Amino acid sequence: MERHLLSGNEAIARGAYEAGVKVCSAYPGTPSTEIFENLPQYKDVLYCEWAPNEKVATEVAYGAAMAGVRSLCAMKHVGVNVAADPIFTAAYDGVTKGFVIVSADDPSMHSSQNEQDNRYYAKAARMALVEPSDSQECIDFLKEAYRISERFDMPVLFRTTTRVSHSKSLVTFGEREEQEVIPYQRNAAKFVCTPANAYRNHPKVEANLAALEAYGNTCPINKLELKGSKVGVITASIAYQYAKDAFPEDTSFLKLGLTYPLPMELIRDFASKVETLYVIEELEPFMEEQIRAAGIPCTGKQLVGRMYEQNPQRLRQEVFGAAPETVDVGVEPVSRPPALCPGCPHRGFFYTMSKGKDFVVTGDIGCYTLGAAAPLIALDTCVCMGGGFSVGMGLAKALEVTGQKKKVFGVLGDSTFFHSGMTGAAEILYNKGEVIPVVLDNSITGMTGHQDNPGTGYNLQGEMAAAIKIEEVLRAIGYENILIADPQDLAAMQQAVDGALASEVPAAIIARRPCLLIKRIPHDTGLCVVDTEKCIGCKKCLKVGCPALFVKEGKSYIDPNQCVGCTVCAQVCPVGAISRKETK
């Protein structure tokens, strides 16, 4: 059979296709994004979309499952926080056809603000939890997740981690299994969550979970690998792969795919067959706590750390005390943090902010979080999607009531504006906030790798779509003075900021220039060069924080391989030593 090398995310998309899924909705977020980037190849047989946020995506997918087709939504771990409201109610109301929610967790925070362990969501919301450990399981377990969802009448949380989603391993494909469509019929007692209905639904949920636990004792995705009787390991997800490398050949494994509810009978039986029982899991002691509470002695978090990503060498050290042999070459590398790209439109805005001594800038999740990095250091906060406006509101109120004279700018991007910035914009206007909302509109969802959003004019299926204008939304909310500037033109950017500060009516700023990495539009790129005769070595240009710019032998130097000719450094140079050559 032909083998394909697929990432976990590509395999989940393939699994959705093979499982006969018909409606899919998601908001991008690392490490989940590629699931939906790989769905449009199946658009002849399934509908897929980018929703404005994770809550909307979950509601869209859930509505489809109510209507009688298999549906999928996907998000990064913190996206589940946004979507938690419909998820908890969906767990009570159940489904007509299978409904799977993918949560891609990010241990070690490769691209995230925390490393929350979303397995607890399944327990808290009272629904099934399925965890694959490689790409083949992403396909096979997803199909099983749909069967579980339908048989036990509940949503299934399908949890991956960065190393499941972004690691590639070999898979074989199956055929698409078209599902019988259940014609839609109103079922208000099930799907209208009035208190009376919810009261009646809760016992059904508990009964379904009890039945699911019994099923877990024999289900095909919970696997026993009996080798020796000395050491047994209960594990799941990517931790299984680490443990297989870290533990000796003769170790017995109970490898779980259905991890909530835990199959306690199977676990008890496995525990009785081995002398020493380990529970190996990344992050929190989710399984260990439940296994201990069932009265089964085991070893886990007293040895294995609850922070950061695991790997076989770390696990071997933590469990067996065997430190890996390594070489110290004796040279310390300096840090290489991510930075705004050369030519990034956000640079001009943050450079302008960095000059205002009394400015407070409340930021958000996206490429523009990098405005916090040296030398710009032009960001005070970053909490969550949408928080740029509303955290700024609270900060401004606190400054206002305590008489501290500072100007607050609430900053977020175009995709974030549609995600949850619009409500913050309404909050600021409605409650008379002393905050200037700023939308850094680079016409794309940048950090996650260029997905379309309601402002870009295209949808996930590659069709032309309505392009919702940010200025019209802000105007409709009540911002009478909307200043639109090209952030790469520093004088224009400064003028917009000054104009907003002086405005007597509610003002908002849109800093608008498309991301240079957008492929479908032409960009006017060039190359800037330093005239070393004119350069006085004052290093003012270094303050724009461009990775293409550094000092060589006392003078500024521009790396021609990186420079795109944006001229922000040239506009800052006090002696006109930097100029743009038009060739590139």
Added chain:
Amino acid sequence: MMERQSALLVGVGGQGAILTAKILVTGLMEVGYDVKMSEVHGMSQRGGSVSTQVHWGGKVYSPVIGPGAADILVAFEKMEAVRYAEFLKPGGVAVINDYELPSSTVAAGLCEYPAGCLEAMEAHFRCVTLDAAAEALKLGSAKCMNVVLFGAMAKALGMDQIDWEGVIAKVVPEKFLELNLAAYRAGRAAVK
């Protein structure tokens, strides 16, 4: 069953390590190995330090390794070689691009690029050092630097049972094939 082997490819976001890894895994798959590969997406790609891991053997479990477990380290930038040196097994091989890319912290004047990266690596490991950027420019495009490095890596790995030129033909677009084959050969020739 063949013992598991691990390659660690490190560099700076945007240097093209992913293509190098793709050529490697395509060749390994063709001769029937189990293969796993791990990469990092998202924020770190914006000019940050990035790594891609490739593992192969009879059966591969973990798609990632910890310190002291890589058989070969391919560094697209010399400071990155030093950063990931602890992941290389004692006695492992390092293929290092003699190329210096200052980090944003260096560019901002906050710290200095460390001296002696190559010498430190050469003092502790069997090293293959080449100026892949210069080799690539000689062939006419800085972009094929990653395939020059692949050529050096393929030679250092000694896996000559794999038809690497045939693999490259499958992976790269046809209009860049001649360039990439020349890059591959230049990389091989740089290994003594």
